Amino acid sequence: MTSWIAFLQEVLLYGPQILQGLGNTLLLAVIITFNGLVGGILVFYLTLSPRSVVRRLTDGYISFFIGTPLIVLLFLMYYGLPQWGLPLSPLTVAVLGFTLNVAAYNARYLRTAYNGLDQQELEAARAQGFSGLEVFRYITLPQTLRLSVPALTNQAILNLKDSSVAFLIQYTEFFAEVQELATRTFQYFKAYLLAGLVYLLLVSIIVLAARRLEKAILRPMH
Amino acid sequence: MALLEVRKLVKAFDGKAVLDGVDLDLEEGQVKVIMGPSGCGKSTLLRCINRLTEPTSGQVIFRGEDVTRPDTDVRALRQRIGFVFQNFALYRHLSALDNIKLGLRKLRAMSEQEATSRAEHELRRMMMQDHGAKYPAQLSGGQKQRVAIARALAMDPAVLFFDEPTSALDPHMSREVVALINQLYLDNVTMLCVTHDVFLARHISDRVLFLDHGCVRAEGDADHLLEDHEDPHIRAFFGRETQGQ
Amino acid sequence: MNFWQILAQLATGAGYTILVTVACIATGLVTGLLVALLTRLRLRALDRLLATYTYVFRGVPVLVLLFLVYFGLPGLGLNVPPLVAMMLSLGLIAGAYLAEVFRGAFASVDPDEIMAAEAMGMSRRQILLAIELPQMLRFAVPGMLNEFTTVLKYSPFAYTVGLPEIMKQAMALAATTLRGLEIYLAIGVLYFGIYKLMLFLVRAIERRYAVPGFIRL
Ligand SMILES: Nc1ncnc2c1ncn2[C@@H]1O[C@H](COP(=O)(O)OP(=O)(O)O)[C@@H](O)[C@H]1O
Ligand SMILES: [Mg+2]
Numbered sequence: 160m161t162s163w164i165a166f167l168q169e170v171l172l173y174g175p176q177i178l179q180g181l182g183n184t185l186l187l188a189v190i191i192t193f194n195g196l197v198g199g200i201l202v203f204y205l206t207l208s209p210r211s212v213v214r215r216l217t218d219g220y221i222s223f224f225i226g227t228p229l230i231v232l233l234f235l236m237y238y239g240l241p242q243w244g245l246p247l248s249p250l251t252v253a254v255l256g257f258t259l260n261v262a263a264y265n266a267r268y269l270r271t272a273y274n275g276l277d278q279q280e281l282e283a284a285r286a287q288g289f290s291g292l293e294v295f296r297y298i299t300l301p302q303t304l305r306l307s308v309p310a311l312t313n314q315a316i317l318n319l320k321d322s323s324v325a326f327l328i329q330y331t332e333f334f335a336e337v338q339e340l341a342t343r344t345f346q347y348f349k350a351y352l353l354a355g356l357v358y359l360l361l362v363s364i365i366v367l368a369a370r371r372l373e374k375a376i377l378r379p380m381h
Numbered sequence: 382m383a384l385l386e387v388r389k390l391v392k393a394f395d396g397k398a399v400l401d402g403v404d405l406d407l408e409e410g411q412v413k414v415i416m417g418p419s420g421c422g423k424s425t426l427l428r429c430i431n432r433l434t435e436p437t438s439g440q441v442i443f444r445g446e447d448v449t450r451p452d453t454d455v456r457a458l459r460q461r462i463g464f465v466f467q468n469f470a471l472y473r474h475l476s477a478l479d480n481i482k483l484g485l486r487k488l489r490a491m492s493e494q495e496a497t498s499r500a501e502h503e504l505r506r507m508m509m510q511d512h513g514a515k516y517p518a519q520l521s522g523g524q525k526q527r528v529a530i531a532r533a534l535a536m537d538p539a540v541l542f543f544d545e546p547t548s549a550l551d552p553h554m555s556r557e558v559v560a561l562i563n564q565l566y567l568d569n570v571t572m573l574c575v576t577h578d579v580f581l582a583r584h585i586s587d588r589v590l591f592l593d594h595g596c597v598r599a600e601g602d603a604d605h606l607l608e609d610h611e612d613p614h615i616r617a618f619f620g621r622e623t624q625g626q
Numbered sequence: 627m628n629f630w631q632i633l634a635q636l637a638t639g640a641g642y643t644i645l646v647t648v649a650c651i652a653t654g655l656v657t658g659l660l661v662a663l664l665t666r667l668r669l670r671a672l673d674r675l676l677a678t679y680t681y682v683f684r685g686v687p688v689l690v691l692l693f694l695v696y697f698g699l700p701g702l703g704l705n706v707p708p709l710v711a712m713m714l715s716l717g718l719i720a721g722a723y724l725a726e727v728f729r730g731a732f733a734s735v736d737p738d739e740i741m742a743a744e745a746m747g748m749s750r751r752q753i754l755l756a757i758e759l760p761q762m763l764r765f766a767v768p769g770m771l772n773e774f775t776t777v778l779k780y781s782p783f784a785y786t787v788g789l790p791e792i793m794k795q796a797m798a799l800a801a802t803t804l805r806g807l808e809i810y811l812a813i814g815v816l817y818f819g820i821y822k823l824m825l826f827l828v829r830a831i832e833r834r835y836a837v838p839g840f841i842r843l
Contacts, residue, residue, distance in 0.1 A: 226821030228779040230793065231814045238800060239807030320687040327689075327786070334690060341697070348698035355686045355694060362685040433745055460747035470742035474760050474837050483756060484746050518839020536746065 166349045173340050180336030181357070187250070187332060188319040191257035195318065196311065198258050199265025203303070204295060206270055217266075224263035230324055232256045237328040249330035257318070264314055265307075272306035273299065308376055312369035316362050323358075333357065382445065384409045384540060384571055385430070390439035392422070392429050399425050401595030402439070407540065412572045414582045414603070417592035418618065423575040426592070427542050430573075431462045444539070460488055463533030467545040469525040471517040477504065477528045478513035481535045488536070503531035507561060523554030527561060534570075541565070543574040547581055559584055579607060579619070591615055632799055632809075639795035640816060646712050646781045646791055647820075651774055653717025658724025665729060676725075683722035688780045691715040696787045708787040720777050727769030731762040734842050765842045767832050774828065778821055792816060 170177070205217040224232075233256045240247060247255075276299070284294045304311075326335035334354055341350035387405040391398055399422040407413055415423050428434040430441050432448070432455045441449050448458050471480050481500035485491045491499065504510045507527040517525055526546060533541055546562065547555040559581045565572065566585045576582055582589055582603055589606045591599040599606060599615055607619050661676050683691075696711035706714065735758050743753045782793035796813045800806035 223818055225775065226818045227814045228782050228793075228817055230782045231796075231810055231817060234793075234796075235807065235810035235814065239810050242805070242807045316685075320685075323687040323689050334687070338693075346701070348694065348701040351690055351694035351698045354690050358687055358690060359682060359685040431745060433741065456747040456749060458747075459745055462745075464742065464745035466738065466742060468738055470736075470738040472739055472743075472757055473736065473840055474757075474764065484748070487752050487756060488747055516838045516840065518837075 162346075163349070166344065166346050169344045169346070170340065170353065173336070173343075177333070177336045177340065180331060180333040183331060184319070184322050184333040187253055187257075187322045187325060187330070188315075190254055191261055191322070192315045192318045194254065194258040195261025195265050195314065198262030199269060200300065202262050202266035203269040203273070206266065207273075207295065207299070209291075221263045221266055221270075224260050225267065229256060229260045229321065230327065232260065233324065233328050249325065249328050252328055253322075253325040253330050257321070261314060261318060265311060268307045268310035268314070269303045272303040272310075275306065276302055305376055308369075308373050312365065312372065315369070316365050319361055319365065320358060382409070383407060383442075384411075384444060385573075386440075386442040387426075387430065388440040388442070390426070390429060390441065391437045392425055392434065393437045398437075398595055400429065400436075400439075403592070403596055405590065405597065407571065407573055410569045410571055411588070412566050412570075412574065412586045414586040414589045415573065415575045415592055416577065416582060416589060416619075417598075419577075421592050422595055423592055424544055427464075427544055427573065427575060431459050431464065431542070433459075460536060461539045463536060463538035463541040465526070465529050465533050465541065465543045465546050467548045469517070469522070469529045469549070471520075471525055471528055471532075473517050476514050476516055477509065477520065480517075480528055481532045484532065484536050499535055500531075503535045504528070506534065507531045521554060522550045523557045526550065526554075526558050530558075530561065530565075534565075540571040540573060543572065543576070545576055545578075546574070547576065547578045555581075583607065591618070593618075627799075627803060632803070635795045635799060636792060636813065636816060639790060639792035639813075640820065642784070642789055642791035643778075643781050643793075643817075643820065646709065646716075646784045646789060647774075647778045647824075649709060649713050650717040650720055650777045650781070653713040654720025654724050654773065654777065655770075657718060657721030658728050661721065661725035662728035662732060665725075666732070680722040680725050683719045686719075688716050688719055689783055689786070691719065692783055692787065708784065708789045711787050712781075712784050712789070716777060716780050716783070720773050723773050723776070724770065727766050727773065728762065731765035731769070731842075732758060734765045735761045736843070761840075764832075764835065764837070764840060767828065771825070771828050774824060775821060778817070778824060 202217060202221065205213055206221075208214050208217070233252055236247060236252045236256060237249065281294060281298060284298050285291075289297070322332060323334040325332055326338065329335075337350050337354040341347045344350065383406045385405070385407040387403055390400050390403040390405075392400040403422075403426060405413075405426075415426065417423055425434060429436040432453070436449055439449070440447055443458060443461070447453075448455075471477075472483065475483065478497070478500050481503055482496040485496040485499055486493070489496075501510065501513065504513050507530055509524060509527050509531060512520060512524060512528075517528075520528065526549075530541075530546075543562070547558055550558060555578065559578070562572075562574075562581065563584045572585070574581070574585065586603055588600060589603045590597050591606060593614075599610065599612060601610075606615065610616050610619070661679065664672060665676055692711060692715040695706055695714045696708065699706050739757060739761075740753060743757050748756070781791065784791050785794035785797065788794070792813050796809050800809045803809065
């Protein structure tokens with residue numbers, strides 16, 4: 160018990176750094192969630208292209224990024240690109256890597272939701288004289304987005320958790336600071352337990368917010 | 382001796398009696414049809430007899446043995462009662478043949494060969510011998526019901542229960558199934574059949590029971606009960622059912 | 627260091643990557659199935675415990691749990707080998723997700739078929755083994771495939787606890803050859819190949835046990 164108190168005193172000592180790390184974690188999570196959504200919509204739009212070359216390339220993109228670990232992409236950019244005289248900051252690498260990866264996942268969710276849509280309704284809109292982009296903008300997208308809310312919020316949770324990977328490319332986010340705390344105090348178990356609890360708390364907040372969002376969005380549909 | 386004697390059977394859901402003192406006898410080789418408005422407890426009655434539902438009170442005597450007692454071997458009881466459902470309830474991951482073999486293998490511990498030949502025999506009896514390798518999704522409603530009957534018959538039950546066996550079928554398929562059940566009747570298979578289908582009731586039964594408000598309101602010959610019963614309530618009920626045909 | 631030596635080193639790594647992935651998937655399948663089955667007993671206290679397990683293990687990052695197990699537990703006098711640490715972190719997290727997959731798949735089994743089996747006189751155990759499990763596992767294939775992919779994608783974390791899998795080999799190679807870009811590009815393709823192989827195997831098993839017209843309702 161006393162060791163816990165001593166540990167918490169250390170935590171307070173490192174408090175400002177840890178909070179800064181937490182800020183960086185949230186910053187990264189928010190950016191990639193936003194970028195991933197926008198990118199996902201773009202990629203999803205491309206999967207609907209009338210040109211089969213575009214469709215095949217897009218499907219290849221989605222499949223490749225779902226099939227390869229994100230960490231490989233991050234290492235490729237962070238440790239590989241300087242070889243070409245292109246050194247990028249950890250945050251830039253993390254944002255680029257995550258965006259490419261999360262966009263692929265989000266596009267797949269949207270595509271799955273789209274496959275479950277009533278195709279007749281889309282036909283009707285087309286018959287009414289809407290252009291392809293207008294049909295997408297006013298009918299396809301709103302409907303698929305609504306249906307994908309659970310999957311997309313789930314992805315937001317994954318983004319928050321996975322942002323911890325960025326510490327492996329020297330981004331000083333929350334888990335990196337916890338790592339620092341652990342090595343300085345030699346209290347590995349307590350430090351990682353604390354980290355786990357903080358992530359659990361943040362995830363719980365997203366879960367609660369997502370539940371509200373789902374209720375607000377899904378209600379008008381029924 | 383009666384195969385089945387039901388005495389003062391009561392079943393209440395949340396204090397509301399759905400069955401309120403049902404008496405019923407079924408002799409070996411006899412066929413009885415149970416009719417009555419929907420929601421009157423027909424399914425519940427069948428389910429109480431084989432203890433899929435626990436009766437609240439009363440007795441069910443099966444071949445002289447009270448099977449409502451707590452120490453009854455429920456699984457052994459159920460193995461002696463073949464059950465055919467309205468919506469077929471075939472195991473969707475098994476072929477028609479395997480649907481029939483499952484009980485023979487697991488419950489009768491038959492060898493693979495023995496079970497196969499028995500299952501094929503039952504399929505032939507239901508004129509389904511050419512469809513044994515098909516899966517439920519590949520069969521029509523009438524074919525599914527014939528497999529379901531074969532599955533029940535394969536276990537060599539003392540009695541067959543039918544719960545609205547033709548309700549989910551279109552008229553044409555329904556006639557096919559009625560013809561087969563009629564064949565069982567002519568073969569002296571003991572049956573208890575819940576149905577709304579007057580055509581089925583006339584074809585297969587010696588006796589019709591009219592269940593309403595939780596008890597047997599009337600019991601008699603099919604002709605008597607279905608045509609000109611003295612109780613106006615029963616006349617009204619069957620008038621409607623017959624018109625529906 | 628020539629091309630073939632590099633290839634041999636990556637192949638060794640691929641072996642370890644597959645080992646880690648298979649070990650974690652096996653852990654996940656066993657715990658997921660166990661949790662889904664225990665949930666069906668509907669015991670209040672047990673339910674709360676299982677719900678806590680799935681919630682916690684789905685809410686904590688893999689890396690944090692891995693470090694907690696591998697670097698944290700020795701502080702409590704528990705030394706855990708690297709592969710076991712992966713199984714206790716990534717494997718148990720996969721188990722939490724798979725438990726949800728299996729629970730949903732069990733719920734999709736037609737209750738009328740279960741009732742028909744009961745009416746036949748089959749025991750709970752016989753119904754589980756002959757009706758529910760074969761149907762449930764077929765329903766669960768897409769969810770399982772998702773989770774297997776996730777396990778493969780997190781398997782590179784094993785380098786942080788010293789397992790000589792692909793990522794670890796790649797880092798060593800990048801340091802000696804100073805060709806990080808090519809090496810990481812190559813292992814990206816290698817991982818994609820393993821992913822495709824896994825997809826192929828699961829699909830082959832699925833086809834082998836396919837039942838015509840058997841769809842989740
Ligand atoms: N498990 C149950 N819990 C509560 N009420 C039930 C249950 N099963 C049946 N009932 C009620 O019992 C009544 C009789 O049902 P049932 O036997 O299915 O009627 P029938 O087969 O004659 O149409 C209905 O009102 C039904 O709502
Ligand atoms: Mg009924």
